[in-house]
Amino acid sequence: MTNKRAIEGLQSRAIDVAPSITRVLANDAMGLEGLIPLWFGEPNQPTPQFICDAAAQSMANGETFYAEGLGRPYLREAIATYMSGLYGCEIGAERIAVTVSGGNALNLAFQSVLNEGDTVATLTPAYPNLLGIPTMQGARLITHPLEVRNGKWSLDVEAFLAAVEGAKVVLLNSPSNPTGFMLSAAEVKRIMGVLRERGTWLISDEVYGRLVYDGSKAAPSFLEASAPEDRLIVVNSFSKSWAMTGWRLGWLTLPPSLTPVVEKIAEFSISCAPPYAQRAGVVALGEGEDFVNHTNILYRDARDQVCNALRAYEAVTCPVPDSAFYAFFHVADVDDSVAVARMLIERARVGLAPGDAFFAPEPGWFRLCFAQTPDQLTEALDRLAPYLSSPATA
Numbered sequence: 001m002t003n004k005r006a007i008e009g010l011q012s013r014a015i016d017v018a019p020s021i022t023r024v025l026a027n028d029a030m031g032l033e034g035l036i037p038l039w040f041g042e043p044n045q046p047t048p049q050f051i052c053d054a055a056a057q058s059m060a061n062g063e064t065f066y067a068e069g070l071g072r073p074y075l076r077e078a079i080a081t082y083m084s085g086l087y088g089c090e091i092g093a094e095r096i097a098v099t100v101s102g103g104n105a106l107n108l109a110f111q112s113v114l115n116e117g118d119t120v121a122t123l124t125p126a127y128p129n130l131l132g133i134p135t136m137q138g139a140r141l142i143t144h145p146l147e148v149r150n151g152k153w154s155l156d157v158e159a160f161l162a163a164v165e166g167a168k169v170v171l172l173n174s175p176s177n178p179t180g181f182m183l184s185a186a187e188v189k190r191i192m193g194v195l196r197e198r199g200t201w202l203i204s205d206e207v208y209g210r211l212v213y214d215g216s217k218a219a220p221s222f223l224e225a226s227a228p229e230d231r232l233i234v235v236n237s238f239s240k241s242w243a244m245t246g247w248r249l250g251w252l253t254l255p256p257s258l259t260p261v262v263e264k265i266a267e268f269s270i271s272c273a274p275p276y277a278q279r280a281g282v283v284a285l286g287e288g289e290d291f292v293n294h295t296n297i298l299y300r301d302a303r304d305q306v307c308n309a310l311r312a313y314e315a316v317t318c319p320v321p322d323s324a325f326y327a328f329f330h331v332a333d334v335d336d337s338v339a340v341a342r343m344l345i346e347r348a349r350v351g352l353a354p355g356d357a358f359f360a361p362e363p364g365w366f367r368l369c370f371a372q373t374p375d376q377l378t379e380a381l382d383r384l385a386p387y388l389s390s391p392a393t394a
Contacts, residue, residue: 021357043243054283058276071098101248102237121164122171125358153181175208180321192225210241302370334364348383
C-alpha cells in the first residue's frame with residue numbers, strides 16, 4: 001500500500017505516469033489455481049540448456065566481477081558479427097553497447113538524445129513502456145494510429161510522416177507489440193530517407209525482429225537502409241528469440257559518435273551487464289539458430305490456431321499478425337476491457353492483457369500471447385468460448 005504521507009509534496013514525473021495495467025492485473029491474480037496466464041509477452045519454454053550451461057561454466061570459472069561498461073569485447077564482437085551477417089551490412093563492434101535488457105536499452109537511447117520538452121512521435125497501439133519511458137524523461141508525445149485494413153494492421157506511411165514533422169525523435173517498434181504489425185522493406189527505406197533529410201532521430205525497437213512468419217530470416221531493419229552516422233539507434237534483446245526474458249540482456253546499435261555518450265550514461269545507471277550472462281549471450285548468438293527456427297515454426301502454428309479460432313466468432317475481429325507472438329483482437333459490445341479482463345481471470349481462469357494497456361483506439365481490445373503449447377491454447381480458447389459468443393452478457 002502506498003504511503004501517501006511519504007510522497008506528499010514530492011515533485012516527480014513518475015508519480016503522474018500510470019502504472020502498467022497488465023502488471024496490476026497479473027500481480028493480483030498470480031498464484032490462482034488453474035489460471036492460464038496469457039498476459040505477459042514471453043515464451044512458455046525455459047532458456048535452452050546449452051545457453052544455461054555457458055552461464056554456469058562462466059560462474060564456475062570465476063567470471064562474477066564487474067565487466068566493461070559497454071559490454072565484454074567478446075560479446076560486442078559476437079553481436080556485430082551476428083548483425084552484419086543477418087542484415088548484409090558491415091556493423092562494427094564500436095557501434096554496439098551491451099545493456100541490461102531491452103527496456104534498459106530504450107532508457108539509455110532516450111537519455112542519450114532527449115532534452116526537457118523535446119517531442120517524441122510514435123505509433124499506437126503500443127507497448128506502454130515505449131510511451132512511459134520518454135514521458136518520465138520530460139518529453140512531449142505525439143501518437144499516430146495504426147489501422148486495420150484487409151484483416152491486417154497497416155500504416156499510412158505518408159500520413160505518419162506528415163504527422164511527425166517537427167518531432168526531435170521518432171520511435172518505431174517493428175515488429176510490433178501488441179499488434180504484430182511489421183513494416184515492409186520499402187516502408188523502412190522511405191521513413192529512413194525522410195527522417196535523414198529532416199535530421200530527426202529514429203529509435204527503432206526491433207526486439208521481435210527474428211519472430212516473423214513469411215519465411216524471412218528477419219524482419220526488415222532500419223540498419224539495412226542507413227549509414228553508420230545516421231541518427232539511428234536500434235534496440236535489441238535476447239529475451240524473445242532465445243527465451244531469455246529473465247536474463248535481462250540486450251544491446252544497442254549506435255552511431256559511432258554516440259557510443260561514448262551511452263557509455264557515460266550506462267556507468268551512472270547500470271555499471272555493466274553481468275559477465276556470465278554475456279557468456280550466455282555469445283553462445284545464444286553462435287549456436288541458437290536451430291532454436292530460433294524451430295520456435296518460429298511453433299509460434300506460426302500457434303498463431304494460426306488462435307486466430308482461426310477467434311475469427312470464427314461473429315463478435316470478434318482478429319487481425320492476423322505477421323510477426324511477434326500476440327493476437328490483438330477486438331470483442332464487440334465491450335465497454336470496459338479492464339473489467340472484462342478481471343472477470344475472465346475470475347470466471348474462466350484465463351489471463352489476457354486489456355487493450356487499454358496498449359492505448360487501443362476503443363474499448364474491447366485484448367492481447368493474447370500465443371507462445372504456448374497447443375494443448376494450453378486449446379484449453380484457454382475453450383474456456384473463453386462462452387464469453388466470446390455473448391460478450392455483452394458475460
